[in-house]
Amino acid sequence: MSVLQPHEGEIPGEHYLPATPEHVLWGRLPCGADTPVLRVRSGASVTIDTVSHEGLLPDQGSDPVAFFAGHGVAREDVLTDAIAIVDQVSRDGDHDGPHVVTGPILVEGAQPGDVLSLTVERLQPRVPYGVISNRHGRGALPGELPRGGATVSVFSPVQERADGAVATLPLHDGGAHVVAYPLAPFLGTMGVATAGDHRAHSVPPGAHGGNIDVKLLVEGTQLHLPVQVAGALAYVGDPHFAQGDGEVALTALEASLRATVRLDVVPAAEARARFGELDGPLVETPEHLVPTGLSADLDEAVRRCVRASLRLIQARWGMAEHLAYAYLSAATDLDISQVVDLVCGVHARIRKADFAEVERG
Incomplete structure (x- = not known):
């Protein structure tokens, strides 16, 4: 590389x-x-x-x-x-x-x-390298890690392999054996x-x-x-x-x-039709629409993500609120984006394919 x-x-x-x-x-x-x-x-x-x-x-x-x-x-x-x-x-x-x-x-x-x-x-x-750091007592385990309070910066080099590039971490500092994970x-x-x-x-x-x-x-x-x-x-x-x-x-x-x-x-008018009243980041992948919820409190971030998901489904596909809520519970994964940026993030993955019949009219 x-x-x-x-x-x-x-x-x-x-x-x-x-x-x-x-x-x-x-x-x-x-x-x-x-x-x-x-x-x-x-x-x-x-x-x-x-x-x-x-x-x-x-x-x-x-x-x-x-x-x-x-x-x-x-x-x-x-x-x-x-x-x-x-x-x-x-x-x-x-x-x-x-x-x-x-x-x-x-x-x-x-x-x-x-x-x-x-x-x-x-x-x-x-x-061909990167760094992963734990500092300031602001990871998921503040007060526990990093030990002693000092910054820990872990160097992770990239290796080219036959099946693609991977990043590596040693099992122990200075050790010969590595853990490889995909980029x-x-x-x-x-x-x-x-x-x-x-x-x-x-x-x-x-x-x-x-x-x-x-x-x-x-x-x-x-x-x-x-x-x-x-x-x-x-x-x-x-x-x-x-x-x-x-x-x-x-x-x-x-x-x-x-x-x-x-x-x-x-x-604005096109955006409202496609996304509803968008008041925060919305990710879109080829397979999913991904509303987000952001709050210093993780529980509140979840609630905001659910509300954003409901608004999106109602605006884009006209689904009744109580049915959209049921759909989210039955078919949509809510994932934690991160818990370390002062404001926590949660995102929902709504499958576009589930609404294909609605899109076809």
Whole structure:
């Protein structure tokens, strides 16, 4: 697996947005007062470089060259944009989040009330390694792990095998035997700007999207978001090579990706017919519609996910509320997206095929 430095390698989109210091925010998300770094028409595809925060943070030395050298990575295999971000982009370690986000991108014609659909067309790993960290007592077992309170950052190299690339972890530090697990790259952060002049913290997700960490957002899927400001001001970041639902240690396999994303404006009336009154992120895969529920309380996140699912089914297929509720109970899985981002996430997987007869009329 080759290293994709800025401007190198395949760039399939109509536009290219490298993750140079002037194109990123570190720890905050774009707001309505921010100046876009790129302007595109609705329907345009943009190839966007993203940079993982792992290896860049103060508890890892704020020196990606030295951090990754400690794991046997040569300097030429460390991303130059990651080095530049540490050197040139400001971040308040006491008040900002860890994530590097690329953008914002203005999409012509987008207005509040519309929906912006982000279609993930391609995800290319930029490096052959990633990092999984447990820190701050904010995983699923705060107070238990990490032992002693010190950050634990686990290096996970990628191996090319006959049946595809896998990431690996040793059974013991320094041990020869490894556990291999499949890659399923996705962007943990995809969003639109919030209204006003306050940049939201990069960790908690919300109606704007942001750090939703829904691992279903692989190539060929979409994220639908309610537009909050003119032009939408879209952004992406928090790249992953793999994640389990829950993301229990705080991070999953964090690693930089080159993402090609198509940006489509769905006018308000069409959006209501397709999605109902959308007040938060909605994922769509070829097989499923995936409403989300977000709350600091996991039980409330479940309730919000169920309400979002009911609204979607009623608006899209005209199903009576009590019957839609019965359908959800009998046929739909609710999964925990993550429990580690201050705001917990739950998502429902509604099979489109179940409504095929309704769609045919």
